[in-house]
Amino acid sequence: MPIKIPRTLPAHDTLREENVFIITDDRAEHQDIRPLKVGIVNLMPTTVDTEIQLLRLLGNSPLQVDISFLRMGSHESRNAPPGHLERFYVSSEDIIRQNVRFDGLIITGAPVETLPFEDVDYWSELTAVLDYSSKYVWSTLHICWGAQAGLYHRYGVPKLELSRKLFGVFPHGVNERHTTLFRGFDDEFLAPQSRHTESDRKAIAAIPELTIESETDEVGVFIVTAREGRELYVTGHLEYDPLTLDKEYRRDIGKGLSINVPKNYYPGDNPSQAPVVRWRAHAHLFFNNWLNYVYQETPFNLVEL
Template sequence: MPIKIPKTLPAYNALTKENVFVITDDRAEHQDIRPLKVGILNLMPTTVDTEIQLLRLLGNSPLQVDISFLRMGSHESRNAPPGHLDRFYVSSDEIIRNDYRYDGLIITGAPVETLPFEEVDYWKELAAVLDYSAKNVWSTLHICWGAQAGLYHRYGVPKLELPRKLFGIFPHGVNERHTTIFRGFDDEFLAPQSRHTESDRKAIAARPELTIESETDEVGVFIVTAREGRELYVTGHLEYDPLTLDREYRRDLDKGLLINVPKNYYPGDDPSKEPVVRWRAHAHLFFRNWLNYVYQETPFDLGEL
């Protein structure tokens, strides 16, 4: 079944060309089912690219998913197309004020990881979203800085600066093979990483509410869960498309920044060659497993949350 998004959303045409199942409001209204309601709090500066990346994965499911895009009302985005946020997004305070309920919520990463959390201009608003989601969302998926922010706000887990940026495609292990999110996974799988900091593993392990589901010595903690899967914290970017790391690498080069070639990404670590995608299948599987978990566990009547 498809994801439900406006036909005027730029991602609609891009996903249709890829044969991703999408559906318009008119057609959805004539289907006698309750779609999953999933909100996406998009904090990434690459607004449209991030929409497409996440919708591509959410659309590869037998479930109909009704998508809502959320933004920080206290933060002015400089990178979204003119009028895009006003047309397709609602502010988080509107969602909270109207006591809106979601089956699932995704909180993306953001390019603010070197700042102390409290110095991020929308921190108080994000903290309010995190508090709201605990009571009004069945399962929340936090990505990269969004994961660090969630672990810090809810459990006091600090972030630590890495000696150098963790950048590239890395193998990850599975600690618990029989959990819902890893159904069908191989014992080792690849996923993109792009970050300067990490959440403190000792602080995570000290909290009995938190379970480290995936980690390696090279990457550190990759996936943490809490409340039996109702909170997922993913430190990397399974949603990245084939050229995302390439764009980040060349962007930093153009800025004159000291940046390593993304590891295990270009054939022979040669940036002149086309990257090889080796994480796509597990990315789709992860998001399908998450949606399936939400579908199986969320109340039919969201008022019961």
């Protein structure tokens, strides 16, 4: 079954060309089923690209997913197309005030990881979303800085600066194979990473409510869960498309910044070569497993959350 998005959303045509199963508002109104309601708090500067990346994965499922985009009203985005947020997004404050319930919520990364959490201009609004999600959302998926923010706000896990940026495509292992999130996973799988900081592994391990599901020595902690899957913290970017790391690398080179070539991404780590995608299958599997978990566990009547 499809994801439901407006026909006028820029991602619509791209996903349609890729044969991602989508449905428009007018068609969905004639179907007598309850779709999964999933909210996306999109904090990435690449607004439309991030929409496409996440919708591509959410649309590769037998479930119909009703998407709502949330924005931080306390933050002015300089990168979204003019009028885009006003047209396609709702403010998080309105969602909280109306006690809107979601089966699932995704909180993306953001380019603010070197700042103390409290110095981020929308921190108080984001913490309100985190508190709201604990009560009105069945399962919340936090990605990259969103994962660091969630672990810090809910459990006091500090953020540590890395000696060099973790940048590239890295192998990851699975600690807890019984977890439904890893159904069908290989013993080792690849995923992109792009970050200057990490959540303190010792602090995570000391908190009984948190389970480290995936980690390696090179990457550190990759996936943490809590509340039997109702909170997911993913430190990397399974959602990245083939050229995302390439764009980040060339952007920083263009700014004159010191940046290493993303590891294990270009053949022979040679940026003159086209990157090879080796994480797509597990990205789809992970998001399908998450949606299936949400579908199986969420009460049919969301008021019962």
